[in-house]
Structure formats: C-alpha cells, structure tokens
Amino acid sequence: xxxxxxxxxxxxxxxxxxxxxxxxxxxxxxxxxxxxxxxxxxxxxxxxxxxxxxxxxxxxxxxxxxxxxxxxxxxxxxxxxxxxxxxxxxxxxxxxxxxxxxxxxxxxxxxxxxxxxxxxxxxxxxxxxxxxxxxxxxxxxxxxxxxxxxxxxxxxxxxxxxxxxxxxxxxxxxxxxxxxxxxxxxxxxxxxxxxxxxxxxxxxxxxxxxxxxxxxxxxxxxxxxxxxxxxxxxxxxxxxxxxxxxxxxxxxxxxxxxxxxxxxxxxxxxxxxxxxxxxxxxxxxxxxxxxxxxxxxxxxxxxxxxxxxxxxxxxxxxxxxxxxxxxxxxxxxxxxxxxxxxx
Amino acid sequence: xxxxxxxxxxxxxxxxxxxxxxxxxxxxxxxxxxxxxxxxxxxxxxxxxxxxxxxxxxxxxxxxxxxxxxxxxxxxxxxxxxxxxxxxxxxxxxxxxxxxxxxxxxxxxxxxxxxxxxxxxxxxxxxxxxxxxxxxxxxxxxxxxxxxxxxxxxxxxxxxxxxxxxxxxxxxxxxxxxxxxxxxxxxxxxxxxxxxxxxxxxxxxxxxxxxxxxxxxxxxxxxxxxxxxxxxxxxxxxxxxxxxxxxxxxxxxxxxxxxxxxxxxxxxxxxxxxxxxxxxxxxxxxxxxxxxxxxxxxxxxxxxxxxxxxxxxxxxxxxxxxxxxxxx
Numbered sequence: 001x002x003x004x005x006x007x008x009x010x011x012x013x014x015x016x017x018x019x020x021x022x023x024x025x026x027x028x029x030x031x032x033x034x035x036x037x038x039x040x041x042x043x044x045x046x047x048x049x050x051x052x053x054x055x056x057x058x059x060x061x062x063x064x065x066x067x068x069x070x071x072x073x074x075x076x077x078x079x080x081x082x083x084x085x086x087x088x089x090x091x092x093x094x095x096x097x098x099x100x101x102x103x104x105x106x107x108x109x110x111x112x113x114x115x116x117x118x119x120x121x122x123x124x125x126x127x128x129x130x131x132x133x134x135x136x137x138x139x140x141x142x143x144x145x146x147x148x149x150x151x152x153x154x155x156x157x158x159x160x161x162x163x164x165x166x167x168x169x170x171x172x173x174x175x176x177x178x179x180x181x182x183x184x185x186x187x188x189x190x191x192x193x194x195x196x197x198x199x200x201x202x203x204x205x206x207x208x209x210x211x212x213x214x215x216x217x218x219x220x221x222x223x224x225x226x227x228x229x230x231x232x233x234x235x236x237x238x239x240x241x242x243x244x245x246x247x248x249x250x251x252x253x254x255x256x257x258x259x260x261x262x263x264x265x266x267x268x269x270x271x272x273x274x275x276x277x278x279x280x281x282x283x284x285x286x287x288x289x290x291x292x293x294x295x296x297x298x299x300x301x302x303x304x305x306x307x308x309x310x311x312x313x314x315x316x317x318x319x320x321x322x323x324x325x326x327x328x329x330x331x332x333x334x335x336x337x338x339x340x341x342x343x
Numbered sequence: 344x345x346x347x348x349x350x351x352x353x354x355x356x357x358x359x360x361x362x363x364x365x366x367x368x369x370x371x372x373x374x375x376x377x378x379x380x381x382x383x384x385x386x387x388x389x390x391x392x393x394x395x396x397x398x399x400x401x402x403x404x405x406x407x408x409x410x411x412x413x414x415x416x417x418x419x420x421x422x423x424x425x426x427x428x429x430x431x432x433x434x435x436x437x438x439x440x441x442x443x444x445x446x447x448x449x450x451x452x453x454x455x456x457x458x459x460x461x462x463x464x465x466x467x468x469x470x471x472x473x474x475x476x477x478x479x480x481x482x483x484x485x486x487x488x489x490x491x492x493x494x495x496x497x498x499x500x501x502x503x504x505x506x507x508x509x510x511x512x513x514x515x516x517x518x519x520x521x522x523x524x525x526x527x528x529x530x531x532x533x534x535x536x537x538x539x540x541x542x543x544x545x546x547x548x549x550x551x552x553x554x555x556x557x558x559x560x561x562x563x564x565x566x567x568x569x570x571x572x573x574x575x576x577x578x579x580x581x582x583x584x585x586x587x588x589x590x591x592x593x594x595x596x597x598x599x600x601x602x603x604x605x606x607x608x609x610x611x612x613x614x615x616x617x618x619x620x621x622x623x624x625x626x627x628x629x630x631x632x633x634x635x636x637x638x639x640x641x642x643x644x645x646x647x648x649x650x651x652x653x654x655x656x657x658x659x660x661x662x663x664x665x666x667x668x669x670x671x
Contacts, residue, residue: 057532058503163620164389193388193559198603198616205613220532223607227614247610264537265607266562268589281504281535338608 005084006045007182007214008069012078014238015039015064019286036286038064040238041078043312046231048181051208051215053225053246055261056235057282062218065235066186069216070102082182098128101175105187107167111159117170118155121145124178144173148203165196172203176211184216189224201227222265226250234258237285237293244318253339254320254330256298262336292323300324300333348419349376350553351400351521356413356423358392358399360624367624369395369408370577372650379520380551382544384568384585386559386600388621391574393557397523399423400555401440402430417521436466439514443526448510449498455482455509456494459516466517481512485542504535511539515546522547525557540567561604565589573597576622576632583657593654594661596633631662639663 017036020026026033039061046052054062067073068080071091080087082100090096101124104110111120118141124130131137142152148169159167168188175183188204189197205228207213219225225232229246234255242255253259280297283289292310295301304323312319313326324330334340358370370392377383385393398404400415402425415423422433434440442448450458459478463469469477475494482490485508498506507527514522527543528536544567547554556568564571564585571588573581573596581594592598602615619636622628628635634644643662654664 165620194561195388195600195603195617196620198605198614199618201605202613202616221605223605226607226610227605250608261533264533266537266540266560266566268562268565268604268607281502282532341608 007048007083009045009081011043012041013039013075014041014077015068015073016076034286037238042240044233044243046214048214049212050230051217051228052231053217053229054233054235055219055225059282060235061238062235063186066184066218069184070100098178099180100182101180103171103175103185103188106191107164107171110171113159117157121174121177128178144177148173164192165199168200182214186218237288242320248317251339254315254318254325255322256300256333257294259336262338300329350379350418351377352416354414357411358395358408359411360408373579375572377553379553382554382556382568384564384571385557386564387574392577393574394525397525397557401434401438401523436517437519439519439522441510441514441524441527443529451498454495454497463516481516485512504531507539522552522554576627581657581659587656593657594659595637595639
C-alpha cells in the first residue's frame with residue numbers, strides 16, 4: 001500500500017475565516033479584525049485505496065478540512081492535490097470533479113425532500129453525462145440501490161419514507177453514482193443509532209474493498225475510527241497533534257492530547273476504572289493559546305510549550321507535534337488504559 | 344437492586360397518539376421502578392420510546408400524545424392525572440429535568456443567577472439573599488470557575504460544556520428527589536462528557552437522588568447506571584443490572600445492540616450488525632415486535648406478544664425464556 005502514489009495530498013493547508021464585527025462598529029469600537037483559524041497549516045497524504053481518518057473534538061477544524069478537500073472551501077494558504085493535480089485546477093475539469101464525492105453527516109438535511117430517490121441518485125449521472133439513454137440510467141440507479149442494500153423499487157419513493165440509516169445508504173448510492181475514486185465522509189454515522197452505524201460502516205468497508213475507494217473519514221468517535229482507518233490524524237485547534245498508522249496510535253498514543261482523549265472514553269467493559277476527564281475545555285480558535293495550543297490543559301507543559309509552537313516530528317512510525325515527546329519527557333504521563341491493556 | 348420502597352413506579356404505561364389514520368401506540372405496557380439513590384439507564388434506538396417515557400413522567404408529553412392507560416406514582420402518589428398547575432409544582436421541586444440541548448432549557452434573557460434564584464425561591468423556603476448564596480454554591484459544585492462572578496452572566500456567555508453544567512445546577516438546586524435526564528451529554532465532547540457524568544454520579548450518590556438516564560450512548564450507561572432498561576418499539580425488551588444487560592444480555596435484541604458497538608480495544612474486520620430496521624409505530628409486527636429481525640425466532644414469536652419474564656439474571660420480554668413455549 002505504502003508504495004502507491006498518494007490519491008490525495010494536503011500541503012500546509014490553512015483556512016481562516018473573518019469573524020470581525022461589521023466595519024462601522026469595528027471602527028467605532030476601535031477593534032482590530034478578528035480571524036478564526038479553523039485550519040492552520042496541516043499536511044497529510046492518502047495513498048490510493050486506503051483510509052485516513054481525522055479525529056478531534058468539535059471546533060478542531062476537521063469538518064473544515066473535509067470541505068477544503070473537495071473544494072467546497074478554497075484554502076487561505078497551502079494547497080490540496082488530487083491525484084497529482086492541484087485541486088483548483090482539477091475541479092475545473094468535469095472528469096476530475098466526477099472522481100471525488102462527499103457524504104455528509106445529516107441524512108435528513110442532505111437529500112432533497114421533493115425529489116424521488118431515483119432522481120436524487122441519478123443527478124450526478126446526468127450532470128456528468130455518464131450514460132446515453134434513459135434506460136441505461138434506470139439500470140444504473142437500480143444497480144446502485146442494490147449495491148447499498150436497498151431494493152430497486154425504493155427508487156420511486158421519497159426520502160421521508162426512509163429511516164436515518166436507509167437515508168444514509170441513499171447518500172452513499174448518490175455519492176457512488178459518478179464512479180468516484182475518492183470519498184470524503186464527514187461524520188457519516190454520528191447521526192445514526194449504534195446498530196445502524198454498524199450496518200453503514202460494514203457497507204463502507206465492503207464498498208472500499210470492491211471498488212478500490214480512497215476515503216478521507218472525519219469522526220469524533222475513536223472506536224469507529226479504529227474500525228475503518230489505515231492511518232489516523234488527531235486534530236486539535238486547527239492543527240495536527242499526531243499522525244500515525246491506526247494500530248500504533250492505539251498501541252502507543254504519543255501526544256498528551258491523544259492519550260487524554262483515549263482516557264476520557266467511557267469504559268464499556270466496566271473494569272471499574274474511573275474515566276480521567278481532560279481538564280478544562282477546548283480554547284476558542286479565535287484567540288488560541290500561545291505556543292502549543294494544548295499547553296493550558298497539558299500535564300507535561302513547561303515554559304517552552306507556552307512559547308514555541310511545536311511542529312510535526314517523526315517519533316517511531318508516527319509524526320507528533322509535541323515538545324515533551326521530542327525531548328523524551330513524555331514518560332511522565334501514563335499510557336491510557338486501552339494502550340496498557342494491549343501491551 | 345435496592346430493598347428500599349421505590350421512589351418512582353411506572354405501571355403498565357400506555358401512551359397513544361391519535362392521528363387521522365388511526366391511533367398510534369407510542370408506549371405500550373411499560374413498567375419499571377426506580378429506588379432512591381438509584382440510576383436507571385434507558386437505552387434503545389431512536390423512536391423506541393425512551394424520551395417519550397421521560398416526557399410522560401415529567402408530564403410534558405407533546406400533544407396530541409396522551410397517557411391512555413397505566414399509572415405513574417411518585418412516592419406512592421399518582422402524578423399522571425394531576426392538573427397542569429399541580430404538576431408544575433412537582434416539576435422542579437420533586438422532579439428535575441435535564442435535556443439534551445442546554446440552549447433551549449435556559450432562558451436567554453435572564454442571567455443564570457436569576458434563573459437559579461427564582462427556581463429556589465419558588466420551590467424552597469428560602470429568601471432571595473439565601474438563594475443567591477446557594478446559587479453560587481451550586482455553580483461551584485458543578486465546577487464553574489469563579490462562580491461568584493459568573494453568576495451574573497447570561498447563558499450565551501458560557502460555552503456548551505459550562506452551559507450544560509448550569510442546566511444541571513438548575514435541575515438540582517431545588518433538591519428534587521428524582522432527576523429525569525434525557526441525553527444530558529450527547530451534545531458534549533468526550534472530554535467534557537466525562538466531567539459532566541462524573542458530576543451527575545457524585546451528586547446522585549451524595550444527595551440520594553434517584554435518576555432516570557435516557558441515552559443511546561452505551562458507554563455512559565455502563566459507567567453510570569445501576570440498572571438498565573432496553574426499549575424496542577415502545578416496549579421494554581429487557582431490564583436488569585447494568586453488568587448483566589451490557590455484558591450478558593438475555594434478550595436477542597439487547598445482545599445484538601451491545602454487539603454492534605464498535606470495540607475500542609481492537610479492530611474487527613466486520614462489525615456485528617442487526618439487519619433491517621426498527622418497525623414504524625404504524626406497522627408493528629404481530630407477536631414480538633422484534634421477530635422479523637430476530638436470529639432465534641420460532642413459531643410462538645410470530646403469534647403472541649411476550650411480556651417481561653424472568654430470564655435468570657435479568658427480566659426479558661422473550662419467549663426463549665418461557666419454558667412452555669420452547670418445549671412446544
């Protein structure tokens with residue numbers, strides 16, 4: 001897998017939003033402009049046929065990365081490359097646009113309630129003129145519905161006639177209808193019940209194997225991410241804290257934030273261990289802390305962490321942005337129970 | 344679980360929604376008890392009736408929904424047939440409610456201090472000065488830093504996690520004996536969620552408050568609840584001690600539900616899944632509502648609806664545990 005050229009690459013990607021008050025008010029109050037750095041310089045690549053997941057708490061910028069990745073936002077700085085081409089250039093070509101699709105979180109908001117399911121799924125087919133006749137289009141829609149575990153007859157129904165899980169299957173069928181190679185999935189199962197989530201995750205894995213798809217998977221749920229990912233990026237306040245092969249992240253989480261996040265997950269096995277909550281809250285990305293953004297909550301923080309922003313550095317088979325890890329001070333923080341159990 | 348007389352007793356509760364196309368039965372024959380100091384977790388998929396059960400208890404069923412049969416008793420007294428004004432007095436004083444979205448629970452036009460003070464002066468024999476002192480204490484107790492200053496802030500000045508703490512303080516400040524918490528941590532990030540759960544648990548223990556905790560997050564249930572009720576299509580499928588239900592469920596539905604949780608400690612090639620979907624209220628199958636999806640279905644399941652029966656460690660509404668049915 002590792003030798004394959006990357007399907008997708010983000011280089012120093014950043015996206016800032018202007019959240020200042022209106023010009024006149026700002027002038028009267030003599031305020032400076034305020035910028036929200038939703039994504040602030042991140043780099044990663046995804047080899048063909050693999051899954052990279054981004055995890056993090058709300059406000060860490062993971063959904064903004066998803067939107068940047070398919071061109072729904074333009075980057076403020078840095079660039080996105082799709083199959084070797086700059087995304088801006090690739091998106092000008094219909095044939096390149098066809099190769100990337102997105103699946104959204106809320107299956108209640110992402111389907112047009114006035115369209116029949118068959119029309120929803122056929123829209124990309126029509127938009128990219130992928131078939132010649134009406135008959136071919138109908139066959140293709142029926143095939144797609146079958147592929148996601150629905151019946152071809154469901155095409156004649158409207159979205160409201162389906163449950164959340166079935167709607168997410170329709171979203172997947174629509175995303176697949178243009179024969180994409182790269183799918184960006186923004187929290188595709190977090191609006192679903194756990195039993196339905198299992199169905200959708202199994203379906204997505206199956207489709208990946210069958211069609212050789214490449215996924216950028218966005219989630220806040222570490223257990224879900226472990227099931228689907230080849231590599232995982234942990235995001236905190238618009239930056240990557242850690243980028244690691246999936247299994248090593250769980251066997252040996254290195255960044256203090258990753259460890260704290262794992263320790264905070266409820267324990268289903270009821271071993272009686274107390275969850276150790278991460279103290280404090282995610283700071284506002286409008287005025288992030290100096291130096292390492294995690295330092296106010298980090299048990300390992302020292303003067304350097306307050307001053308100097310850490311960059312991603314290799315640590316074993318992972319990349320970690322942490323002064324403590326770089327200096328070998330991280331042993332002071334115990335491994336989370338999940339990693340200890342595995343060792 | 345406990346030998347104490349139950350604080351809350353729900354008996355054969357049935358909630359109906361009259362519609363143009365006939366009456367929908369949202370809850371059917373739901374019965375359970377909660378003892379003082381006990382946390383009962385209620386789990387199930389969306390539409391199973393968990394929130395509806397909570398709403399019926401606090402008397403806030405959304406019209407045209409109504410209690411068609413059954414009783415709800417608080418400390419031996421019926422509360423399901425009270426008039427609006429009487430119920431309003433019980434809500435807040437006897438029963439505190441915590442909902443998923445802290446923004447809709449708090450009044451955006453009042454400072455959090457005013458809301459806390461008002462709640463206490465309404466329900467407790469305290470004056471405004473004493474209420475304010477206690478309000479600061481409560482805010483400190485739920486972990487709001489600089490409570491004495493923050494008390495005069497408006498809800499929008501707090502972050503999501505802090506707001507949910509204010510809601511908890513508000514639900515607890517009149518010292519109710521029962522708390523109905525409907526997805527209290529779902530809108531929060533894991534790190535904040537852990538803080539809020541630890542807080543709720545501690546307060547319930549210290550004050551002997553009973554709690555009905557409605558959530559679809561099995562992790563939260565596993566570490567908070569003493570007993571768990573699993574709901575399916577408007578009925579309780581299984582109820583029992585938390586460890587038994589989460590780790591050794593007897594009802595095939597609870598077992599399937601628990602198995603479909605993605606494990607955190609290992610990667611599996613394929614997650615266990617329950618095929619199909621929960622039926623709509625308008626099309627509940629004959630017999631056991633779970634029978635079309637059940638891997639262990641047999642003749643009787645398609646004909647007769649099972650009631651909760653003893654299944655060893657838990658109680659399950661399943662014919663597998665009826666000795667006569669399995670023999671026949």
